[in-house]
Amino acid sequence: DAGVTQSPTHLIKTRGQQVTLRCSPISGHKSVSWYQQVLGQGPQFIFQYYEKEERGRGNFPDRFSARQFPNYSSELNVNALLLGDSALYLCASSLLWGTGELFFGEGSRLTVL
């Protein structure tokens, strides 16, 4: 079975641009979460979606938004990119909301110049 898949794997943007990152959860998993990992730090929670509804949001500005589609895949959008948005963006899926074990994808490495 395929694990969590994310695209693109790497991308470079300039300040002020917008980016869309995509995630497909493990087949049968209905919850998707997004995390930001800055180099040398642990991941930080951005969003969680379950059954296409936002179920949690971390301490990130409104420039960050996300959505979940009927097939449970998800997109993370970041507008007006800043240098500080450079990070590894990780997507995780779980079978249900709040039942525990998360499975992560390989991440999307975003570099903002």
Add this chain to the structure above:
Amino acid sequence: KQEVTQIPAALSVPEGENLVLNCSFTDSAIYNLQWFRQDPGKGLTSLLLIQSSQREQTSGRLNASLDKSSGRSTLYIAASQPGDSATYLCAVSKQTGANNLFFGTGTRLTVIP
């Protein structure tokens, strides 16, 4: 706010040695604790999940313990191998069970052949 600390930040051991990684958290009202492995530039691989009602979990050469009341967890790796070299992260989830994990900054392990 939940804070997760991992000590040491880095550890080098000769092959074959047994080792212990430490994780502490400030708020004992957790739903579960999860240990992950992360190779450089890669996503997170789930190693062990301990529910708040459990004291330990084992998988192969790995054993994780949880002392919820004191806010501590340890990951024991037996007979370390060069392939174990990676960053190990612990993460806790809130009492409500939402998939909002709080991560430590990790312990970077190097196993020397």
